Ligand SMILES: Nc1ncnc2c1ncn2[C@@H]1O[C@H](COP(=O)(O)OP(=O)(O)O)[C@@H](O)[C@H]1O
């Protein structure tokens with residue numbers, strides 16, 4: 504509803520101001536249709552999604568075990584925490600020059616940046632999850648004779664899953680933010696590239712705005728999917744409906 | 745003799761919490777360990793449970809020294825010990841991973857019945873009242889058929905009416921299942937209502953001040969002069985403890 508109001512306001516503002524540079528909603532739609540005709544629309548979205556998927560999944564695969572280990576062995580956390588806390592406030596974008604040196608002009612550079620952006624929130628959420636597991640759950644698990652492995656899979660993991668999920672959602676938000684900036688360097692496809700290329704090569708502001716809208720829309724859809732996970736049986740107990 | 749405490753002493757850093765605890769508990773006996781807050785009751789129960797190693801002495805059960813937790817002896821916490829991510833029946837079946845499926849199902853059904861949770865098999869703990877959660881935890885413990893139950897102020901978080909009902913339930917279950925029970929409480933009335941014997945601990949460092957035999961048949965009449973006399977005797981004992 505508010506969206507419709509904003510859309511109307513946008514269309515009206517373009518007409519009233521008589522701007523030649525800023526595109527109207529129809530311009531944007533036409534621009535995107537043209538992109539679709541040139542078979543670039545789906546390719547760009549696919550490339551962006553692929554990069555986020557790679558970087559993000561690598562962060563999940565590494566962040567959860569590291570967070571588990573750091574939560575479980577406090578000595579490890581004491582050793583690693585200062586490093587993590589120091590690296591964490593560095594914007595992933597600051598790594599760009601290094602990423603280009605290491606990975607050159609390839610998919611790996613943005614994937615690496617997305618990985619960096621999302622791995623820390625996942626580690627921290629998992630670690631805090633483990634530390635906040637009520638000791639009596641672990642004690643009860645041991646009392647019933649669970650092996651260490653069973654203790655991790657049947658008690659520890661289900662107990663922290665809701666917190667991990669929250670961490671995953673935060674991490675995804677950061678990953679998506681970084682994607683666009685990451686694609687402005689090192690690659691020649693994707694939604695971030697679309698924006699920078701449309702501006703540089705002929706001031707196609709209809710495509711700039713179209714790219715922005717696509718990024719917002721895709722981000723919203725993916726975030727909604729992750730939120731849907733909060734209603735899964737395994738974690739529903741921790742989220743009040 | 746089932747459980748034997750042999751000169752148990754415990755200190756945390758420089759603080760002595762338990763001092764020379766000697767006690768024998770018979771098979772099938774219901775023993776309450778009573779003492780003021782902070783006197784080391786939970787520490788003592790954690791030592792018999794195998795979760796904490798005492799700095800002095802040792803505990804033996806059936807003649808074997810306790811070296812760690814054991815599924816033959818289950819610890820029951822306050823209601824927060826049930827797993828919130830499992831349903832009632834999954835909680836009860838938690839410790840039954842060595843049993844065959846039909847055996848597991850039969851036991852779950854039996855203990856759902858015993859603690860009166862029929863109709864709530866698929867419910868999650870957050871949908872249950874405090875008293876139901878506590879019964880669930882007792883059922884989860886009983887399902888693995890332990891010889892001994894350790895209960896650490898299990899009804900402490902419940903309202904006083906539910907607490908009375910839970911005591912009656914626990915006695916009924918104890919009489920049906922004939923487990924040895926070590927029950928920690930700071931509630932004098934509770935100890936005299938439940939126990940065969942009440943072990944009165946002093947303030948920290950906890951020492952055994954007195955062991956009181958409660959030779960009253962169940963169900964106990966709370967206006968019976970003998971009940972009142974025993975209760976007041978322990979009140980006197982604890983009153984002294986507070987003057988130290
Ligand atoms: N792990 C521990 N480290 C240090 N002090 C502890 C520890 N556990 C218990 N204590 C101390 O031991 C004393 C007895 O505690 P506890 O056994 O919980 O008493 P109770 O259950 O009788 O209230 C308390 O003073 C408590 O602070």
Ligand SMILES: [Mg+2]
Pocket residue numbers: 785786787896897
């Ligand atoms: Mg206690």
